[in-house]
Ligand SMILES: CC(C)=CCC/C(C)=C/CC/C(C)=C/CC/C(C)=C/COC[C@H](O)COP(=O)(O)O
């Protein structure tokens with residue numbers, strides 16, 4: 001894969017696009033602003049991934065030397081310029097979206113997200129829980145950003161409220177996954193003197209918090225059926241996502257080794273993808 005494509009982590013960026021488009025599916029409204037919104041999220045998330053690897057290049061040289069910067073395929077200078085370019089294009093698209101929906105909110109979300117991703121990579125990621133909460137807040141914004149674009153375009157407050165519900169679940173489950181990823185990276189983070197939650201409070205306590213959040217999100221998620229947002233088919237497919245999240249929780253509670261953490265992290269990501277499907281099916 002081309003180094004400039006690999007460094008933006010297209011898989012995650014596409015998941016961000018899906019979250020935005022899901023709001024169009026749920027709101028049954030497909031307009032130019034939502035398409036532009038999906039592109040803005042892809043570019044902003046790409047910029048965040050690039051600047052994250054820029055600031056992580058020393059630790060990645062130890063833990064993940066195959067990545068584009070430590071492997072020498074992209075220079076530090078080019079990586080910084082590339083991330084700024086991606087953020088600027090995303091913000092320019094945000095200006096167009098705000099003009100089209102006649103509200104400053106979409107542009108504000110893109111600007112805040114871009115600044116927060118830069119600050120996360122520069123500073124916040126080394127602070128216990130604050131880094132995890134920042135990434136999770138950004139992830140939840142995918143849905144909320146899409147919800148505002150559709151809601152402002154169609155003057156539909158309900159879709160905005162729905163986006164906050166989905167954003168809440170994305171937030172909780174991403175906090176769980178970020179703590180799990182920090183558990184996996186604990187040795188490398190110790191070298192970099194990062195004060196992550198597992199380093200400060202231990203892997204066992206981290207597994208309790210991560211497992212609790214996976215179970216909490218799963219147990220609360222049927223509320224989207226009972227409050228009438230999604231149909232009965234949502235519950236049927238949601239069961240698969242819940243099983244996956246519970247499997248992830250059991251994995252991390254049973255064994256806190258890096259291999260087990262990696263497995264749990266992958267399980268949660270699979271659960272996210274299944275959740276995307278259940279949100280779409282549940283809205284028809
Ligand atoms: C209970 C329930 C129904 C939960 C569903 C939650 C859901 C659908 C979450 C999806 C959130 C989302 C829009 C994710 C976008 C992509 C993503 C994974 C973003 C956060 O990733 C940061 C992470 O540090 C990247 O690490 P890695 O994946 O290892 O490269």
Ligand SMILES: CC(C)=CCC/C(C)=C/CC/C(C)=C/CC/C(C)=C/COP(=O)(O)OP(=O)(O)O
Nearest residue numbers: 041044045048049052110113138139141142145
């Ligand atoms: C709403 C708008 C306009 C944008 C949202 C952008 C989103 C969804 C961001 C989600 C969080 C994200 C993917 C941030 C990028 C930075 C990143 C990859 C953080 C994780 O990096 P590390 O904590 O170093 O983990 P790695 O070990 O994977 O490098």
Ligand SMILES: [Mg+2]
Nearest residue numbers: 052053056060
């Ligand atoms: Mg990193």
